[in-house]
Amino acid sequence: MLSLKLMLWLLFLCGCLSSCNTDQQGEYLYKLIQSKRSHKSSHDSEASTSFTLANGARNGVDGYDFSKVVYVEQQSGLKEGDKVKALPGQPKQGVDFDQYAGYVTVDPKAGRALFYYFVESPLNSSTMPLVLWLNGGPGCSSLGYGAMEELGPFRVNGDGRTLSRNEYAWNNVANVLFLESPAGVGFSYSNTPSDYSEIGDKSTAIDSYNFLLNWLERFPQYKTRDLFITGESYAGHYVPQLADTILSYNKLMTNHTVINLKGIAIGNGWIDDNMCSKGMYHYFWTHALNSDETYEGIEKHCDFENGNFSSECDKYQSISSDEIGDIDIYNVYAPPCNPASTKTGSISATCSGSDFDPCSDDYTNSYLNLPEVQEALHVKPTKWSSCSAVGWTDSPATILPTINRIVSSGISTLIYGGDTDGRVPITSSRYSVNALKLPVETAWRPWYSAKEVGGYVVGYKGLTLITVRGAGHMVPSYQPQRALTMISSFLSGKLPPKD
Numbered sequence: 412m413l414s415l416k417l418m419l420w421l422l423f424l425c426g427c428l429s430s431c432n433t434d435q436q437g438e439y440l441y442k443l444i445q446s447k448r449s450h451k452s453s454h455d456s457e458a459s460t461s462f463t464l465a466n467g468a469r470n471g472v473d474g475y476d477f478s479k480v481v482y483v484e485q486q487s488g489l490k491e492g493d494k495v496k497a498l499p500g501q502p503k504q505g506v507d508f509d510q511y512a513g514y515v516t517v518d519p520k521a522g523r524a525l526f527y528y529f530v531e532s533p534l535n536s537s538t539m540p541l542v543l544w545l546n547g548g549p550g551c552s553s554l555g556y557g558a559m560e561e562l563g564p565f566r567v568n569g570d571g572r573t574l575s576r577n578e579y580a581w582n583n584v585a586n587v588l589f590l591e592s593p594a595g596v597g598f599s600y601s602n603t604p605s606d607y608s609e610i611g612d613k614s615t616a617i618d619s620y621n622f623l624l625n626w627l628e629r630f631p632q633y634k635t636r637d638l639f640i641t642g643e644s645y646a647g648h649y650v651p652q653l654a655d656t657i658l659s660y661n662k663l664m665t666n667h668t669v670i671n672l673k674g675i676a677i678g679n680g681w682i683d684d685n686m687c688s689k690g691m692y693h694y695f696w697t698h699a700l701n702s703d704e705t706y707e708g709i710e711k712h713c714d715f716e717n718g719n720f721s722s723e724c725d726k727y728q729s730i731s732s733d734e735i736g737d738i739d740i741y742n743v744y745a746p747p748c749n750p751a752s753t754k755t756g757s758i759s760a761t762c763s764g765s766d767f768d769p770c771s772d773d774y775t776n777s778y779l780n781l782p783e784v785q786e787a788l789h790v791k792p793t794k795w796s797s798c799s800a801v802g803w804t805d806s807p808a809t810i811l812p813t814i815n816r817i818v819s820s821g822i823s824t825l826i827y828g829g830d831t832d833g834r835v836p837i838t839s840s841r842y843s844v845n846a847l848k849l850p851v852e853t854a855w856r857p858w859y860s861a862k863e864v865g866g867y868v869v870g871y872k873g874l875t876l877i878t879v880r881g882a883g884h885m886v887p888s889y890q891p892q893r894a895l896t897m898i899s900s901f902l903s904g905k906l907p908p909k910d
Contacts, residue, residue: 435772435798436556436884439548440645440681441834443803447684481660482518482621483667486629489513492789493529493629499783500573501565508533508564508582512788514598515629517621522602525622526591526790528554529630530564530582540637540673540902542585543623545592545653547645547681549615549806551798552597553589557642559775560767561887562587562894569768571777579891584899585639588626592619592649595801598790611805616652620660627668637673639823639902644835644884647680648806651813658820674823676901679835679884682826682843683809689715690839692731698743700735700833718808740833742883745769767888772797811846818849818873825875825901829882829889830866837878844876858907860896868906875906 493513497506509531514524532539544562546553559567562581565574581587591597593615595607627634642650657670681687692713696706708727713720739745748770768774778784779795818824826844828837853870858877866878879886879893887894900907 436546436548436551436644439550439798443549443645443806444681444684444688447806447808481624481667482516483624483628484516484519486625490629495787498565498574498787499781500778502574502576505576508536512790514790515622515625517618517625521606523594523606523618524600525594525618526554526598527622527626528558528589528788529587531586532582532584534583536586537632540585540639541633542581542587542902543638543640544587544589545619545640545642545646545649547643547647547649548596548798549645549803550596550801551644552591554591554597555775555779555795555797556885558589559778560771561885563589567771567774567778569770569774571774572781577891579895581887581895581898583895584902586633590619590622592622593801594618596799597795598788598793600791608802609804610801611803612648612652612807613805615649616656619649619653620656623657623670624667627670634668635671638671639674639676640672641676641678641898643678643680643886645681647677647682648810650675650677650680651810651817654817654822655813658817658822672822674825674901675817676825676827676898678886679828679832680826680840681835682814682840683811683846685715685718685808686842686846687835687839690836690842691834692728694833694836694838695731695735697838698833700743701731702734705730705734739769741885742829742831742889743833744831745883745889748773771888811843815847818847821873823901823904824873825877827877827879827886827897829879829884829886831881831889832884834884840876844871844874847874849874853906856909859910860893860908865893865896865907870906875901877907
């Protein structure tokens with residue numbers, strides 16, 4: 412039987428699907444937050460939200476007997492079959508890197524397989540690190556958002572059939588792997604229908620781990636390569652949980668690949684229910700989206716420290732939503748999509764400012780549903796969508812203890828945020844990071860990209876917090892050059908430039 416939390420989640424999604432025409436990734440996150448609140452979700456204790464192995468070792472997958480859930484199969488010869496000769500509509504010149512796409516089975520009994528798209532770097536791919544990118548939702552596609560609208564090598568043009576190069580793609584500085592996870596998202600699938608209604612943080616972490624183990628068998632040259640796990644939005648859960656899983660099983664298991672995890676990066680990530688909610692309403696007020704009276708009411712009646720929300724709190728939060736009006740909350744200064752004036756040429760991603768087309772979701776949806784595109788990507792014919800209404804059965808109220816373990820393990824940790832995102836604003840990230848109580852090692856300062864202030868940075872012991880000026884929820888979409896400067900510095904173990 413479906414849990415109450417799951418039923419609430421599906422009801423909220425059904426209401427959202429017909430009306431969400433901006434950042435569906437962010438909308439899916441918002442609906443999950445609301446469903447958890449309706450279920451009277453409180454700030455779970457570490458004991459109830461952390462992950463524990465049967466023998467007591469900490470891990471990202473509570474209650475799993477790892478010997479029963481890990482799955483590694485022979486992958487020899489599959490890499491060659493996954494090579495993408497060319498994507499339909501890609502530029503005829505300047506595509507000087509290899510692309511791969513296909514499925515990796517993570518559970519043969521259930522018939523569950525995850526889709527990936529991989530682009531190698533055109534510059535020294537044999538020595539560049541490996542970056543795994545995860546989009547959030549939960550339920551949204553890393554291919555549609557991450558690869559096609561954010562940090563991938565191409566952007567879909569306004570005709571929905573052709574591509575243009577993204578000058579500031581992250582494969583300039585790394586080999587980048589995009590994973591559609593969990594099953595039911597994008598092209599990823601399961602032959603067991605119940606898998607789509609029994610998904611949650613725990614199963615997503617273990618499936619992603621199994622994916623990596625098998626993918627590294629298929630691409631063995633990357634087994635010893637430095638790995639950085641990155642993502643945004645609800646990947647504020649995915650990224651730390653997968654990293655925690657890797658670290659735990661690297662120590663415990665000796666009969667499989669030890670994954671060379673070096674760092675994690677989380678963009679505009681939902682990390683802690685209470686701190687992120689507090690930061691969101693703080694942002695609304697300081698950016699003139701809410702009245703003084705409404706903010707005062709929220710501050711008085713909403714107990715963000717303990718997760719207690721009265722009916723008066725609910726009333727003021729509802730007023731807050733009404734006061735904001737019909738804007739793109741994921742970039743509070745961006746125009747909405749106007750299909751009547753969509754571009755028919757290329758979408759430029761070649762300047763440090765933001766010229767991201769707000770109708771890009773429509774172009775990407777058209778492109779990824781072309782039969783010739785799906786054939787080139789080696790996928791089963793699918794009605795692809797950017798986000799899917801998968802059920803969600805577990806979602807801890809806070810990921811801060813997990814992040815704390817990762818930082819304590821010596822894994823480089825970056826939390827960054829576009830400063831025009833109102834859904835998971837930089838204030839939410841600051842409240843969450845401050846809750847870790849890490850000592851400051853590098854004082855707050857501006858950083859630069861293309862001789863302009865790209866944002867601001869503060870270095871803590873084991874963790875870096877970066878703001879990206881002029882970027883919304885999807886940082887690489889709105890500020891591609893600044894995003895590349897930021898991630899390039901992080902991969903090199905440095906803070907972004909001082910000038």
